[in-house]
Amino acid sequence: MARTAIITGAAKGIGRAIAQKCLNEGWQVVACDKNEAALGDLKKELDVKTLVLDVADVVSIKAAFASLEATNLPYALVNNAGIFNGTKFLEYGSDDVDLLLDINLKGPIYCSQAFGALLTKHQAKGVIVNIASVAGQAGSADAVYGASKAGLVGFTKTCAMALAPNIRVNAVAPGMVETDMWAQVSDERRNVFKNNELIKETIMPEDVAESVWFLLSDASKHYTGAVLDINNGFYLR
Numbered sequence: 478m479a480r481t482a483i484i485t486g487a488a489k490g491i492g493r494a495i496a497q498k499c500l501n502e503g504w505q506v507v508a509c510d511k512n513e514a515a516l517g518d519l520k521k522e523l524d525v526k527t528l529v530l531d532v533a534d535v536v537s538i539k540a541a542f543a544s545l546e547a548t549n550l551p552y553a554l555v556n557n558a559g560i561f562n563g564t565k566f567l568e569y570g571s572d573d574v575d576l577l578l579d580i581n582l583k584g585p586i587y588c589s590q591a592f593g594a595l596l597t598k599h600q601a602k603g604v605i606v607n608i609a610s611v612a613g614q615a616g617s618a619d620a621v622y623g624a625s626k627a628g629l630v631g632f633t634k635t636c637a638m639a640l641a642p643n644i645r646v647n648a649v650a651p652g653m654v655e656t657d658m659w660a661q662v663s664d665e666r667r668n669v670f671k672n673n674e675l676i677k678e679t680i681m682p683e684d685v686a687e688s689v690w691f692l693l694s695d696a697s698k699h700y701t702g703a704v705l706d707i708n709n710g711f712y713l714r
Contacts, residue, residue: 481505481551482693485532485588486558487525488515490656491608494682495555496525498690507551509541510558532558532584533576542591550599553693554592556585557608559625563661566620574621581625586632593640605640606692607633607648608685609704614650615712618666626650630704637702645701647692652708654680675710 482499486492487508496506500523508523509530510516516527528544531537545551559581562573589605596603612619613626630648637646653659653670671677688707691697706712 479503479505480553481507481549482553482555483507483509483545483551483588483592484555484557485509485530485584488512488519490658491651491654491682491685492555492557493519493523494686495557495689496523498683498686499693500524502690502694504553505549507545532556532588533579535587538584538587538591542588542595546595550595550601551592552601552603554588554603554605555608555689555693556588556605556629558584559608559658561619561622561658561661563619563663564621569621577621578625578628581622582628582632585629586636589632589636589640589646593636593644596644597640600643602643603645604693605636605644605646606689607646608689609633609648609650611650611652611706611708611712614706614714618663633704634702641701645692645697647697647700647702648704649685649688649692650704650706650708650712651685652680652706652711654682654685656682670711673711674708678709680707680709 487496488510496508499506506525508525509528511531513529520527530541609629610626612623613630617623633648688705
C-alpha cells in the first residue's frame with residue numbers, strides 16, 4: 478500500500494512542490510490549507526486529497542486528524558504552513574505576535590501531537606518533517622518570525638526525543654527561496670542574502686522538496702532530531 482503524507486500549507490509554494498514530489502514517488506498526499514479556493518485549484522492540477530485546515534485552530538487540527546484515522550492511516554506529516562509579516566519588531570502588535578506564533582510554532586506543535594498520538598495508538602511507524610528557516614539560525618529582519626523558526630528548530634529536537642523510536646522528526650532550514658513569501662522581504666535584506674551566499678544559484682521550491690523527500694524516505698532512516706540546511710552556504714556551522 479502506498480504511503481500517505483499530510484502536508485500543511487500545501488496549496489502553493491514549497492508545500493505544493495513537496496506534494497508534487499511525493500506524488501512523483503508514488504505516495505498519496507493529503508494536501509491541507511486554510512485557503513479553500515487555492516486547495517480547489519490544486520485539486521484540479523494534482524491527484525491529491527484536500528482537507529481544509531487552519532493550523533492556528535486547535536479544534537480544526539483535532540477534527541482533521543480524527544477524519545484521517547477513519548480513512549487511511551498516514552505515514553508522514555510535513556509541517557509547512559507558515560507566514561512572514563516583514564514587520565519591524567517595535568511595530569508588532571500583540572494580536573500579530575499571537576497569530577504568527579500560532580501558525581509558525583504552535584501549529585506544528587499541535588499537528589505533531591495529533592499525528593504522534595494517532596500513530597502511537599496504532600503502534601505505527603512514521604516521520605515528521607518541519608519547515609524551519611535560516612532565519613531561525615542566523616536571525617531575521619522580522620524578529621518574531623525569526624523567533625518562531627528558532628523555536629521550531631528546538632521543537633524538532635525535543636519532539637524527536639518524545640516520539641522515538643517509532644516516529645522520526647527532522648527539519649529543513651531553507652535560505653531565500655523564490656516564493657510569494659520571500660517577495661515580501663525588503664530589497665535590502667534580499668541583497669544581504671545574495672551577497673553572502675557561497676552558491677549563486679536561486680533556491681526554488683522544488684529544491685527544498687528534494688531535501689524534504691530525503692527526510693521522508695527510508696534513505697534517512699538513521700536521521701532524527703536533525704536539521705538540514707539548504708541555504709547556498711549563507712549560514713555555516
